[in-house]
Amino acid sequence: MDLPDFSIAEMQSLSVEGSGRRRHPSVPEAARSEDFGSSYDWTTLWYDAVQRDGELLLICPKLLNFKAFISDGALRADGSAISVSRVRHHRRHDVVRLRTRAPVTRLETSNGRWRRDSGVSPDQSALFAGLNASVHISRNNRLDWIADWARFHIGEHGLEAMLVLDNGSDAYPPQAILDTLASTGLKRVVILKVPHPYGPVRQKKRGGGAKFLQPAMLNLARLRFLYRARAVLNADLDELVWTRAGSVFDAAVQSRLGFVTFDGRWRMPAIDAEAPYRHSDHRFQRATDKPCPTKYCLRPDSWLGRQSWDVHHPEVLLPLDWLARKDMGYWHCRGITTNWKSYDRLGFNKVGPEDPFTAETLDRLLPNR
The missing domain is CATH 3.90.550 (Spore Coat Polysaccharide Biosynthesis Protein SpsA; Chain A)
Structure with a gap:
């Protein structure tokens, strides 16, 4: 296999912008910092969709009130219905597993008349295998x-x-x-472009952190790139x-x-x-x-x-x-x-x-x- 030694990668993200829905705040109003509104991730549904081992993996911020967007009735892969195998809810991110019988190129979700789709990222673990x-x-x-x-x-x-x-x-x-x-x-370097908001940083006195991005990205790294390192x-x-x-x-x-x-x-x-x-x-x-x-x-x-x-x-x-x-x-x-x-x-x-x-x-x- 011809592997690039140094490369730039992108994520196949999807936002619910235009659906009329926003993610519920995960922090009580009294604990929010002044910049909470501008730094909180209100709209990202999934950061990346990764094809791996007969599954699609969706690495997401906390789904909270967005769960309807990843239900069996809402999701379609290349035009066909696709089933949710499992949703793992973690402390600051969630991972959705979808069953696939064949490689998928586009994944769509809908809510009423609103529809949006994203591409699918490949498994790139070969880049770091054994390193x-x-x-x-x-x-x-x-x-x-x-x-x-x-x-x-x-x-x-x-x-x-x-x-x-x-x-x-x-x-x-x-x-x-x-x-x-x-x-x-x-021997090898990959730069993954991550254009999403980092999230509100925890205040020293009142708390209020809502940093979904870093733990989600660590697990995207694990699931897409590093599990064979x-x-x-x-x-x-x-x-x-x-x-x-x-x-x-x-x-x-x-x-x-x-x-x-x-x-x-x-x-x-x-x-x-x-x-x-x-x-x-x-x-x-x-x-x-x-x-x-x-x-x-x-x-x-x-x-x-x-x-x-x-x-x-x-x-x-x-x-x-x-x-x-x-x-x-x-x-x-x-x-x-x-x-x-x-x-x-x-x-x-x-x-x-x-x-x-x-x-x-x-x-x-x-x-x-």
Whole structure:
């Protein structure tokens, strides 16, 4: 099979715009932020429709009051009725499985006189089969940050492939990310165009988060691209995974659970350093060194790897934080941010001492950066 080493992919999304329906707000009015109305996803029915193993998989925001749009009577595949096999309702997204006897090219839904259809995306798991891969959602992150993240993890862990979910960056086109990563030594890169709203960010005092997109995209990544990868690392582009125990991918593969998890610590640039910062500037501890929530690496064909993926752990009833490794973790780089959230991460004024292990590792893997 002739596989493209570096490519751009799109989703086959469908909106209920024009139907007269809007998604019910999932957050009480008292807990909504000022920008809730402009950042909430009111109309997306499914982010993508993926053909796989005799099924169509619809990866959706929370369906809430949109369930009628995915009922047996509403859906047609290439003009013929299609049955819903199962709907899995997760914490912040839903996945609909539809039975198919043959490959489908168009999927339609209707409500009264309103009708709309979308195309169908192929199973692209062959692109990442057998590779050590990472997955990220990104919007307008500096290109040198993305390249530095790749170089660090290639050198320290044997990273081979990246799936970047580009959430509507307007500072550069998706091709610019491919061009940047082409020189890092990666074997494969896919940029998936994700033009949908990220969702309202949780407020520190009142809550009110309604971020459907990120967990849904992690599971679209799992179901369409990554389920045949050797192992998958879920870490953000401002998080560098350190180790005293070899590759995090090898650790996940060799684990009885097919899974390793680890927490993070903030790392800071020098107080007198000038922005824009690079990862290599982040060698100082934070004055109050509290742990950051866990991230993880897993084998997709393991039991945990087949569960729904969420930001900090797979979505299972069992607590997993107690499994956090002490011989690996991540450095959360304070200055690697576009400051898109509601608090000022670049407004730090308390920096602790330099950490020798962090400094040595950065000098070894990101020299002169």
